[in-house]
Amino acid sequence: xxxxxxxxxxxxxxxxxxxxxxxxxxxxxxxxxxxxxxxxxxxxxxxxxxxxxxxxxxxxxxxxxxx
Numbered sequence: 288x289x290x291x292x293x294x295x296x297x298x299x300x301x302x303x304x305x306x307x308x309x310x311x312x313x314x315x316x317x318x319x320x321x322x323x324x325x326x327x328x329x330x331x332x333x334x335x336x337x338x339x340x341x342x343x344x345x346x347x348x349x350x351x352x353x354x
Contacts, residue, residue, distance in 0.1 A: 306320050
């Protein structure tokens with residue numbers, strides 16, 4: 288089964304996923320996630336080939352390295 292490609296919707300409007308708390312100070316936490324969102328918004332969209340490579344990397348079974 289594949290993961291959904293979009294966020295859940297409320298009243299037809301996509302809602303962003305809940306974000307983890309990175310900093311105890313709410314203002315600092317909000318600024319951190321704002322900065323992350325600005326970086327994401329500036330990034331070019333991924334090609335289908337790039338998406339396939341990422342999906343493959345995350346779907347591979349993990350192997351244990353010999354000690």
